[in-house]
Amino acid sequence: xxxEFTRIATHLAPLAGPEGLGLLDDAAILxxxxxxxxxxxxxxxxxxxxxxxxxxxxxxxxxxxRRNLSxxxxxxxxxxxxxxxxxxxxxxPESWLKQFAQGLAQDQEEYGIKLYGGDxxxxxxxxxxxxxxxxxxxxxxxxxxxxxxxxDAIYVTGTIGDAALGLRARKGQLEDPTGYLTNRSLLPTxxxxxxxxxxxxxxxxxxxxxxxxxxxxxKASGLAATIQAAMVPTxxxxxxxxAQYLESRLTDGDDYELVLAVPPAHEAALLTACGSVPVTKIxxxxxxxxxxxxxxxxxxxITFSKQGWRHF
Amino acid sequence: xxxEFTRIATHLAPLAGPEGLGLLDDAAILxxxxxxxxxxxxxxxxxxxxxxxxxxxxxxxxxxxRRNLSxxxxxxxxxxxxxxxxxxxxxxPESWLKQFAQGLAQDQEEYGIKLYGGDxxxxxxxxxxxxxxxxxxxxxxxxxxxxxxxxDAIYVTGTIGDAALGLRARKGQLEDPTGYLTNRSLLPTxxxxxxxxxxxxxxxxxxxxxxxxxxxxxKASGLAATIQAAMVPTxxxxxxxxAQYLESRLTDGDDYELVLAVPPAHEAALLTACGSVPVTKIxxxxxxxxxxxxxxxxxxxITFSKQGWRHF
Numbered sequence: 001x002x003x004e005f006t007r008i009a010t011h012l013a014p015l016a017g018p019e020g021l022g023l024l025d026d027a028a029i030l031x032x033x034x035x036x037x038x039x040x041x042x043x044x045x046x047x048x049x050x051x052x053x054x055x056x057x058x059x060x061x062x063x064x065x066r067r068n069l070s071x072x073x074x075x076x077x078x079x080x081x082x083x084x085x086x087x088x089x090x091x092x093p094e095s096w097l098k099q100f101a102q103g104l105a106q107d108q109e110e111y112g113i114k115l116y117g118g119d120x121x122x123x124x125x126x127x128x129x130x131x132x133x134x135x136x137x138x139x140x141x142x143x144x145x146x147x148x149x150x151x152d153a154i155y156v157t158g159t160i161g162d163a164a165l166g167l168r169a170r171k172g173q174l175e176d177p178t179g180y181l182t183n184r185s186l187l188p189t190x191x192x193x194x195x196x197x198x199x200x201x202x203x204x205x206x207x208x209x210x211x212x213x214x215x216x217x218x219k220a221s222g223l224a225a226t227i228q229a230a231m232v233p234t235x236x237x238x239x240x241x242x243a244q245y246l247e248s249r250l251t252d253g254d255d256y257e258l259v260l261a262v263p264p265a266h267e268a269a270l271l272t273a274c275g276s277v278p279v280t281k282i283x284x285x286x287x288x289x290x291x292x293x294x295x296x297x298x299x300x301x302i303t304f305s306k307q308g309w310r311h312f
Numbered sequence: 313x314x315x316e317f318t319r320i321a322t323h324l325a326p327l328a329g330p331e332g333l334g335l336l337d338d339a340a341i342l343x344x345x346x347x348x349x350x351x352x353x354x355x356x357x358x359x360x361x362x363x364x365x366x367x368x369x370x371x372x373x374x375x376x377x378r379r380n381l382s383x384x385x386x387x388x389x390x391x392x393x394x395x396x397x398x399x400x401x402x403x404x405p406e407s408w409l410k411q412f413a414q415g416l417a418q419d420q421e422e423y424g425i426k427l428y429g430g431d432x433x434x435x436x437x438x439x440x441x442x443x444x445x446x447x448x449x450x451x452x453x454x455x456x457x458x459x460x461x462x463x464d465a466i467y468v469t470g471t472i473g474d475a476a477l478g479l480r481a482r483k484g485q486l487e488d489p490t491g492y493l494t495n496r497s498l499l500p501t502x503x504x505x506x507x508x509x510x511x512x513x514x515x516x517x518x519x520x521x522x523x524x525x526x527x528x529x530x531k532a533s534g535l536a537a538t539i540q541a542a543m544v545p546t547x548x549x550x551x552x553x554x555a556q557y558l559e560s561r562l563t564d565g566d567d568y569e570l571v572l573a574v575p576p577a578h579e580a581a582l583l584t585a586c587g588s589v590p591v592t593k594i595x596x597x598x599x600x601x602x603x604x605x606x607x608x609x610x611x612x613x614i615t616f617s618k619q620g621w622r623h624f
Binding site: 019021024025026027028029030031032036037038039040041042043044046047048049050071072074075077083084085087116117118119121122123124125126128130132133134135137139142144145146204205216219220 | 331333336337338339340341342343344348349350351352353354355356358359360361362383384386387389395396397399428429430431433434435436437438440442444445446447449451454456457458516517528531532
């Protein structure tokens with residue numbers, strides 16, 4: 001495998017925006033956009049924790065970017081660029097890095113973002129990756145987790161639970177004949193650039209798991225939440241499994257859809273703002289200690305053994 | 313070990329500045345300083361690559377911050393804050409994270425920086441860490457690697473080679489009775505806040521190795537460099553080993569001192585600007601293909617088997 005400097009020059013330098021100075025300096029130089037606040041976030045992807053060894057490298061790259069883009073979407077921020085860290089074991093073939101860089105390039109084009117800089121290292125055994133993203137919002141307009149109010153409706157974008165089932169399919173635990181669920185697990189769609197900042201009162205993206213992520217809003221906003229299991233939007237491919245994986249769909253996360261707290265007066269505007277992105281009302285925030293209650297179709301609470309995926 | 317959210321709340325949330333929103337949101341919100349350019353950099357520290365398993369956790373934390381601060385120093389930037397990633401194996405004791413956070417807290421105080429946010433994960437086998445730093449400079453004033461001119465003197469801050477010998481001491485390969493070399497390896501001193509932006513024409517910090525890092529300036533500036541081995545500043549503790557480890561001292565890196573290209577007309581101003589920080593002239597940049605020649609005391613070139621540490 002070529003040395004670090006050659007690898008950076010070959011595969012990563014072509015991805016750098018002018019801020020990255022050709023990846024030849026100690027750091028990047030960024031002129032911040034005028035009259036905007038910056039939104040900063042970082043996410044890691046580690047082999048055997050966040051991806052499997054034989055996942056396609058271009059999809060690993062895209063998921064790394066999209067998980068971060070989803071965090072920016074949850075704050076209603078416009079993405080600008082990112083810094084990248086890679087730590088690759090010596091056994092990593094050059095073709096892996098080439099395909100990884102191709103995935104980065106394609107999503108940079110897709111989302112209008114640029115590489116600002118980064119750090120490359122060797123690793124002992126497993127690949128580890130991270131991306132630090134910079135986005136921006138109008139001052140004071142970032143969506144937070146702490147803005148939900150009693151009576152706000154709980155909406156989610158897209159469908160929930162596909163990624164959980166897709167991961168099971170990738171592990172050979174269930175059948176996914178069309179590949180739809182697998183694709184939703186490997187390649188999420190971050191809901192960026194929806195004009196939600198004056199419509200939603202709070203937001204989060206579904207990474208830890210729907211229930212856990214709603215609980216994050218509950219804790220930050222000092223509220224309880226009740227959702228109806230039957231109202232959680234489910235793809236036909238996931239619905240085909242019936243109730244068998246209900247807990248997994250609601251708690252395993254990795255969906256990168258948005259959970260939105262929406263005051264009743266803004267519900268009509270929400271549908272307009274989301275345009276072709278589907279949004280579905282699944283419940284409400286209300287006064288009470290921070291808990292998330294899931295009701296079945298007759299209003300009885302359903303209990304689960306966990307609320308969300310935790311890193312152990 | 314407590315779950316991820318409890319660990320973050322206990323050990324890391326107290327370190328967060330207001331931009332970090334209590335580490336309870338998807339991202340941080342930063343109002344960029346007016347009329348400044350932002351300088352962005354990221355560095356990783358991986359167990360068994362950049363630190364040893366039994367290194368004190370507080371020193372690992374400080375070195376993680378200081379390596380990044382050194383990158384900012386090389387661009388003459390003022391540090392502001394950082395995002396942190398941690399990936400810890402399940403076997404990592406709670407006390408490790410506690411001491412790690414104490415090291416972060418002490419250096420946040422020392423260097424006037426704040427935690428903006430981050431990401432925590434589990435890891436399979438080895439600890440991996442990264443920090444993404446945000447600093448700032450007056451527009452157009454960032455020092456670059458590409459600004460050196462023929463005839464510029466090459467200066468370095470501090471002493472070179474202590475960290476290389478200190479690493480050997482930590483591995484039991486040589487004696488370090490005072491612990492001085494070990495300490496220089498574990499706890500570098502980043503040369504931040506020196507007013508070099510109108511004095512130096514180019515700069516880099518010594519991370520890869522003195523010769524490799526001078527070569528980076530040569531390549532970016534289109535110049536050759538010649539240095540005198542006997543002029544490279546050496547601590548008494550390192551000098552005690554004589555010429556035995558000369559190659560290691562000049563090529564193993566990890567010093568986090570600055571290499572500066574300084575026009576002859578600015579040499580006096582440099583000494584004033586550096587105040588109590590020692591700076592030593594070790595050679596000159598001159599026209600020629602990008603190479604670094606090391607001369608012995610009689611002007612003969614010394615050849616080494618490598619120019620610097622590379623990640624393999």
